[in-house]
Amino acid sequence: MTEPDELPEDAGFDARAAAIAAVAGIVFLFAAGALTGMLAAAFQEGVRSPLKFAGIAALVVAAMLGCLWVLRRRLGGLWAGPVSPRIRRARLLMAFFLVIGAAIGILLSEFGPVDLWGGSARELSPTLAIAVILVWVVVVPIATIAWWRQIDEHEALAYKDGGFFAANAYATIAPAWWFGWRAGLFPAPDQIAIFLVTMSVWGAVWFVRRFN
Amino acid sequence: MNNRLKVLRAERNWSQAELALRLDVSRQAVNAIETGKHDPSLPLAFRIARLFDLTIEDVFDDRA
Numbered sequence: 048m049t050e051p052d053e054l055p056e057d058a059g060f061d062a063r064a065a066a067i068a069a070v071a072g073i074v075f076l077f078a079a080g081a082l083t084g085m086l087a088a089a090f091q092e093g094v095r096s097p098l099k100f101a102g103i104a105a106l107v108v109a110a111m112l113g114c115l116w117v118l119r120r121r122l123g124g125l126w127a128g129p130v131s132p133r134i135r136r137a138r139l140l141m142a143f144f145l146v147i148g149a150a151i152g153i154l155l156s157e158f159g160p161v162d163l164w165g166g167s168a169r170e171l172s173p174t175l176a177i178a179v180i181l182v183w184v185v186v187v188p189i190a191t192i193a194w195w196r197q198i199d200e201h202e203a204l205a206y207k208d209g210g211f212f213a214a215n216a217y218a219t220i221a222p223a224w225w226f227g228w229r230a231g232l233f234p235a236p237d238q239i240a241i242f243l244v245t246m247s248v249w250g251a252v253w254f255v256r257r258f259n
Numbered sequence: 260m261n262n263r264l265k266v267l268r269a270e271r272n273w274s275q276a277e278l279a280l281r282l283d284v285s286r287q288a289v290n291a292i293e294t295g296k297h298d299p300s301l302p303l304a305f306r307i308a309r310l311f312d313l314t315i316e317d318v319f320d321d322r323a
Binding site: 127128129130131133137147161200201202204257258259 | 274276277279283284288291
């Protein structure tokens with residue numbers, strides 16, 4: 048039996064656990080987005096049937112809690128054991144990035160060009176947009192530099208590898224989509240979709256390299 | 260690159276997490292070095308060797 052704070056010597060990347068965790072993470076984000084949309088609609092338009100609203104909200108919250116339980120079960124062991132202050136700071140910053148990423152993901156799902164919930168996408172207020180921009184162009188870069196100064200060389204290499212694959216994904220997708228659009232084969236390039244694919248590649252490679 | 264990190268660690272009854280704490284790296288980094296998936300930088304290799312009171316050559320072996 049493997050000790051809780053010890054990874055097996057021949058530990059390979061557990062693709063099944065990673066896939067389950069990824070699905071749980073995506074479902075969590077969708078559920079959070081749905082809950083945000085429900086609450087926003089309730090504040091703006093009122094609630095016609097409070098009992099039905101509460102029931103659906105309870106189901107969504109239960110789904111979110113279930114996802115968190117799955118994530119903790121599948122990934123909790125990765126962070127077990129004592130850590131040095133530097134690694135602890137890096138983890139805290141990573142948790143901060145996850146919260147920021149989740150918040151941005153919820154905003155994209157609510158106000159993005161594609162409405163994931165089947166209704167019409169709402170307009171993003173300038174105040175909220177300015178707040179998001181400030182976080183994105185000021186807070187996130189500062190936190191990223193702080194995180195970069197805390198991580199160990201193994202994680203730095205994982206991040207660089209992710210950047211390499213992400214840059215190549217972007218260099219492949221963006222021009223191909225543009226040429227296809229110019230020839231009338233594809234719709235106009237969606238910058239947010241390309242951004243999400245690029246960041247997903249970066250994150251996936253970082254995760255595999257980091258925890259493999 | 261082959262290394263004796265796991266053996267040296269086991270001789271001291273240290274877990275990967277404890278070794279990682281002493282080296283100021285993550286547990287995943289220790290695991291990656293032990294399994295040969297990550298070759299440490301020269302500064303980290305020196306830290307590892309000094310931690311065990313050995314030379315780098317005593318811990319790491321680049322011959323297959």
